[in-house]
């Protein structure tokens with residue numbers, strides 16, 4: 227099992243769930259900075275995402291890859307830098323993993339992601355979904371959460387404002403609005419762990435009620 231984005235809000239919970247699962251022997255976590263292992267089967271590895279040729283091929287030897295990697299436009303600094311991280315770096319990693327024989331992929335993407343979106347964030351996520359689909363993993367499960375609810379160390383004022391306004395109204399997001407319902411980052415992590423543990427053939431997309439159900443399997 228490989229997890230990229232393992233130090234993020236979703237990724238860190240996911241890694242805790244996977245590392246505690248008796249059926250999972252290895253949770254390899256390539257990241258851009260050094261981190262300490264949380265259990266004997268957790269293997270954080272510092273790598274250069276810009277130069278995967280320098281990465282020890284051993285880290286790609288796994289059945290499944292999960293990506294919860296991504297940044298924000300503000301942190302990236304420009305639209306080009308955002309696309310470089312959220313598309314190029316993630317896609318190149320997935321491509322490399324596929325070439326080493328990884329057969330299953332779970333992607334934490336976003337509700338509304340579409341190559342046709344006029345919103346940069348959603349377009350980049352949509353382009354990434356399509357590009358990974360074309361790699362032809364035997365199982366490709368795409369999780370499409372709306373606004374993530376959770377405690378962040380860093381300040382994201384707009385996200386915090388949206389969370390405070392919308393999270394208490396979660397129950398109103400039903401029927402056609404379900405896909406836009408804010409979701410706990412811990413639920414997205416549970417859904418990703420369940421997707422890993424119960425791989426399904428072909429491409430599967432989870433959003434709204436379906437994503438909630440996957441979290442509660």
Ligand SMILES: NC(=O)c1ccc[n+]([C@@H]2O[C@H](COP(=O)([O-])OP(=O)(O)OC[C@H]3O[C@@H](n4cnc5c(N)ncnc54)[C@H](OP(=O)(O)O)[C@@H]3O)[C@@H](O)[C@H]2O)c1
Nearest residue numbers: 231232233234235236258294295296335336371372373374
């Ligand atoms: N925030 C939302 O409301 C929301 C809604 C829908 C979908 N999503 C998507 O869901 C996914 C998970 O979100 P999240 O909030 O858990 O993310 P997050 O907390 O921002 O964590 C992002 C992860 O990506 C890594 N990362 C960022 N830039 C990197 C780079 N240049 N090279 C290598 N690693 C890099 C981070 O590593 P470091 O710890 O080293 O920074 C971290 O592990 C993301 O793809 C996000 O876009 C978010």
